[in-house]
Amino acid sequence: GDTLFLGDVGRPDLAIKTDLTREDLAGMLFDSLRNRIMTLPDSVTVYPGHGAGSSCGKNMSTETVGSLGEQKQTNYALRADMTKEEFIKEV
Secondary structure (H helix, E strand, O other): OOOEOOOOEOOHHHHOOOOOOHHHHHHHHHHHHHHHHOOOOOOOEEOOOOOOOOOOOOOOOOOOOEEHHHHHHHOHHHOOOOOHHHHHHHO
16 A cells, blocks of 8 residues: 655555554554565655555655755654654654
């Protein structure tokens, strides 16, 4: 599902359709972002599936294209010093 937007990440509370909790899904999102997405080169182009005005995120940009490097610098959910526990509370 939705993982990375410009300025935000997917909302785990929208995907609760199993016995997994919002916290479980947020933890899985954190792991995917940290172990798969953020390991890619900063030059990777990001084309978000949703933008500003969508209920799929709370801080999405009006931009329609960006770079992973920009997101690493500006996206609150990709802060390098954010712990998994902080991430789960924040998203």
